[in-house]
Amino acid sequence: MPPISIEEPKADAHGDLSTNFAMVAASLQKMPPRKIAAAIVDNLQDSDGLLEKAEIAGPGFINFFVKPKAWQPVLQQIHLAGERYGASAFGKGRSIQVEFVSANPTGPLHVGHGRGAAVGDSMGNILAYCGFQVEKEYYINDSGRQIRTLGLSVFLRYQELCGRKIDFPEDCYQGAYIRDLALRIKNDKGDQLLHEKQEDAIGFCARLAADEILDGIRSDLNDFGVTFDVWFSEQSLYDTGRVDKTIKDFQRRGSVYEHDGALWFGSSAFGDEKDRVVVRKNGLTTYFASDIAYHQDKYSRGFDRVIDVWGADHHGYIPRVTAAVEASGYRRNQFHVILVQLVNLLRGGEPVAMSTRAGEFVTLRDVVGEVGTDAARFIFLSRHYESPLDFDLELAKQKSNDNPVYYVQYVHARICSMIRKAAENGIGDIDYDETAVARLTEPEEILLLKTLSRFPEAVQSSAENLEPHRITFFLMNLASVFHTYYNKHRVLTDDPVLSRGRLYMVEAVRKVIQNGLALLGVSAPEKM
C-alpha cells in the first residue's frame, strides 16, 4: 500500500495542505477515490475555525485552504524563541563527532579544503542546533613517510641555501613555502645542520616544518570562521600504543590473518571488495592500520555517530573503513562519510591554472583574502556537496545580485534600516499586538508567514540528510519572498496599527535570516 501523505502542494491553486488519502483508500474500500474524498470533506470538523475551504481535485486529492489567521501565530513563536527558532531536540542529546579538513600538514590549505571546512563546520552547527552533542575534530596526519618527505624537502632547500648543489626530487614538495621554511632555519641556525647526522637534520626540519605549517592551517581556518574542539594527532596513536592494541584486538576477534608475510584485515567479509594489508611484509604498519585505530578511538570516546568529511577522491576508502568500524563491533549506520566534490577555481569564467606538481596553487588564504569569508562560505554551501563546484573569483567579489550572499544579507540590512527608521519615528519597541498582527492578510504577507513557518523543518531535514545546502536554499527563497513583498508594500505607513503588525513580521524575517546565516557561519550585517 502506498503511504498516505499530507503535504504542502507546490502550486498555490492546490491549497495550503493536501492529502492523497482518498486515492490510497480507494483500492482498499473498493470505492472511487473522489467519492471517498467527498465523504471526508462533508464530515470535516473545524473547531478552531482555521479552515477556509476544502476542495476535491484531480484524481482525488483533498486540498485544504487555510485562513490567514492560521499563519499569523508563527510570528509570535519566532519572537519568543529568538535565536532558538528553528532549533529542536531532534538529536535527543546523542553525541556525534564531525571530523573534517584533516589536511596533511605538508602544505597550505587550498580551495578544496575550504569547501570541506565550510561543509563540516556548518554541518556541525546544524546538528548542534538540532539537539545533538557535537564535537568537531581535525585529524593531523603527522606521521609516516609524507612527514619525512617534508623534512627532506626542507633540508634539501636548506642545503641549497648553504651553497651546496642539490638534486631536488620530483616527489618532494615543490612549493615556494618550502624555501621560506628552509630560510627561516638557516637564519636561525646558520649551517649548523650540515654538521649533524643527516637523519637527525631531516627529523629536525620535519618537525619544525610540520609545526609551522599546522600553525598556518590553524590560523587560516580561524580566519575562515572555523574552529575545532579537538586536534587529534596520528602520531599519538603510535606513541600511546593504540595502533598495536588495535591490531591485537583484531587478532583476538579473528579479523586479521597472515598471508605472504603480511598481516591482512579480512574486510571483504564486511562488504569491501578485497582484504587489506595492515602490517606490511617489512613489519611496518600501513596508513590504514592507524586509520582503524583512529576510528576505534573515536567510538571508544563515546560517540554514537561519527561523520567523516572527505574529498571525493577518497571515496574508495569508504568500504574498508566501514568494514573496520563494523569489525570493531559498531554498527555501520553509526558511520557516515560526506564526500565533498572538487572545486574548480575560475576567474571571469576562465579556469585558474593550478599545478600541484609544481606546487602552484591558489590557497584558501588567498581566496578568502580576495573575496571575503562570507562570500566564500556561502558559495561553498550553495550546492549539494556531491556536485562539483565552479568557484568564480570575479563573481564571488561582485557586490550585485549575481552574488547570492549579498542577496540574502541585503534582506537583513534592509530590515535593520527599517527598524532604525521606525525608532526615529517613535516606534522603538516592536511588541506583539494581536490586532496589528491580524492585519497581515495580503497574499505576499501570507506567503512570507508560510515561508517563515517552514524554517524549522528545513533545519531538521538538513540535519537528517546531512545536507547544509538546504539552509542556503531556504534562505535564498526567503530572501526572494521578502524582496518581492518589500517592493510591493510599505512597512512604515500612515496607519500605526498596520505598521506595527508589519514591523513585527519583518523583525521575524530578520531573526530567521540571522539564525539561518549563523548556521552557515555567515555574518548578518546591519548595514550594507
Added chain:
RNA sequence: GCGCCUGUAGCUCAGCUGGAUAGAGCAACGGACUUCUAAUCCGUAGGUCGCAGGUUCAAAUCCUGCCAGGCGUACCA
C-alpha cells in the same frame, strides 16, 4: 574490467524517502527609483528531466540495460 559520483532551460544548479502544469539564478528582451537601502523588484521568452524498457492510479524521482563525463581501484600517505 569492477566500483562510486554526475547527466534537468543557452550557462550554473535545485527538486530525486514517487504525486497534480518540472523550478530558481545568470545570460537575452521589455519595464519600475521625488516614497522604509535599485546590492532590489515586475514581465516576456526559454525543456523529448542523457537514451530505452519496466514497476505504479501516478516516475525527473524507484528497478534493469545502455550512452557520455569525472573519480577511484597499492604491502603510498
